[in-house]
Amino acid sequence: MTIDDAPREALRGGPRELLRWVATGAAVSRADLSRLSGLSPSTVSQRVEALINQGLLEEAGAGRSRGGRRPRQLAVPTGGAVVGAIDLGAHHARIGTLDLSGRVVQGRTLPVRIEDGPEAVLGTLLAEVAALAAAPGDPTAAGTASSATGSTTADGAAGALRGVGIGIPGPVQHATGRVVSPSRMPGWNGFDVAAFCADRVDVPVIVDNDANLMALGAHRMAHPELDHAVYIKAGTGIGSGVISSGRLHRGAQGSAGDISHCRVVADPAPLCSCGNAGCLEAVASGAALVTALRDQGVSVSDLTGVLRLIDDGDRHATALARKAGRAIGEILAVVVNFFNPQVVAIGGRLADCEPLLASMRATLYERCLPLATQTLLIERVATSQDIGITGAAHLVIDHVVSAS
Numbered sequence: 001m002t003i004d005d006a007p008r009e010a011l012r013g014g015p016r017e018l019l020r021w022v023a024t025g026a027a028v029s030r031a032d033l034s035r036l037s038g039l040s041p042s043t044v045s046q047r048v049e050a051l052i053n054q055g056l057l058e059e060a061g062a063g064r065s066r067g068g069r070r071p072r073q074l075a076v077p078t079g080g081a082v083v084g085a086i087d088l089g090a091h092h093a094r095i096g097t098l099d100l101s102g103r104v105v106q107g108r109t110l111p112v113r114i115e116d117g118p119e120a121v122l123g124t125l126l127a128e129v130a131a132l133a134a135a136p137g138d139p140t141a142a143g144t145a146s147s148a149t150g151s152t153t154a155d156g157a158a159g160a161l162r163g164v165g166i167g168i169p170g171p172v173q174h175a176t177g178r179v180v181s182p183s184r185m186p187g188w189n190g191f192d193v194a195a196f197c198a199d200r201v202d203v204p205v206i207v208d209n210d211a212n213l214m215a216l217g218a219h220r221m222a223h224p225e226l227d228h229a230v231y232i233k234a235g236t237g238i239g240s241g242v243i244s245s246g247r248l249h250r251g252a253q254g255s256a257g258d259i260s261h262c263r264v265v266a267d268p269a270p271l272c273s274c275g276n277a278g279c280l281e282a283v284a285s286g287a288a289l290v291t292a293l294r295d296q297g298v299s300v301s302d303l304t305g306v307l308r309l310i311d312d313g314d315r316h317a318t319a320l321a322r323k324a325g326r327a328i329g330e331i332l333a334v335v336v337n338f339f340n341p342q343v344v345a346i347g348g349r350l351a352d353c354e355p356l357l358a359s360m361r362a363t364l365y366e367r368c369l370p371l372a373t374q375t376l377l378i379e380r381v382a383t384s385q386d387i388g389i390t391g392a393a394h395l396v397i398d399h400v401v402s403a404s
């Protein structure tokens with residue numbers, strides 16, 4: 001082991017990792033956990049007991065014996081405790097309840113108007129999440145969460161809410177849960193989301209920005225085994241989330257990964273909402289593409305319209321998408337050279353735009369050190385409306401486990 005490996009090694013066999021191994025079916029018994037973690041059976045037993053006492057794990061009958069006493073099987077409770085999740089966008093919010101393994105029990109998409117302000121928007125969404133948690137779960141939506149252990153815990157029972165995770169489409173100061181200078185959220189600047197929500201629900205509320213939620217959700221769903229990853233969320237706005245040593249890296253204040261106001265080479269350099277010119281967001285976000293096309297006299301009302309023009313092979317729209325891809329690639333190349341991730345994945349609505357992806361990828365290879373790109377995976381984030389709420393749920397699960 002090198003010194004650089006130390007932080008990840010120190011986590012090996014921590015309560016979060018034990019829980020994740022059971023949740024993913026990698027382990028079904030204490031013996032499995034001992035083998036995977038390299039920890040002694042007594043240490044594993046101690047940690048498992050603590051997780052059981054917290055209601056985060058349960059015993060689920062006897063497993064197969066390899067001689068001697070049959071081991072007791074472990075499972076993540078699926079019918080009882082749930083976490084609530086809100087993934088807020090400018091026009092829609094995806095809300096849901098998820099079990100403690102991070103699987104969706106119930107999910108709904110609701111229309112929102114972000115400009116109605118935080119009290120109205122969050123008040124409504126919190127009430128909806130509480131109603132979901134109090135309602136009987138849909139067994140079909142819970143998937144096969146318990147299949148690894150054959151557990152048959154009460155699907156359909158109302159869940160006890162253990163916490164709520166919320167994603168905001170703007171910068172969030174992590175320690176306080178406050179929104180700070182968001183671009184397209186009138187009335188939200190300085191709003192204390194965590195305090196507002198804590199007054200309305202009697203469980204921990206964790207607030208983060210939407211790119212971090214996507215990063216955490218995508219990492220846990222697709223590549224939990226990779227330690228270093230960068231996720232770009234490119235939709236109306238543009239941002240990124242960083243996974244370092246297996247964990248979400250927020251930096252000192254929570255702004256790590258916010259690439260929206262990094263400067264790119266653009267001539268002319270369009271003005272950004274932050275007051276500077278040539279920011280990535282002003283060149284390569286969905287909102288920037290809409291503005292640029294309108295400036296060229298093309299009648300287009302939103303990002304959906306832009307994507308349709310690109311699909312139809314419109315010359316102006318395709319050229320702008322390529323330019324946006326180059327700009328994202330330029331910034332990403334700096335990030336990759338600096339951070340050396342194992343995977344870079346792009347999600348959000350622009351991830352389906354082929355000309356943008358192709359030029360982003362080409363720029364990345366052109367501008368990165370060979371050592372940084374030799375084994376680098378460049379992917380799309382899996383298209384799932386539940387990526388954000390999955391990330392929100394893991395924020396809460398990680399918090400609950402840390403506190404146990």
Ligand SMILES: [Zn+2]
Binds near residue numbers: 272273
């Ligand atoms: Zn800017």
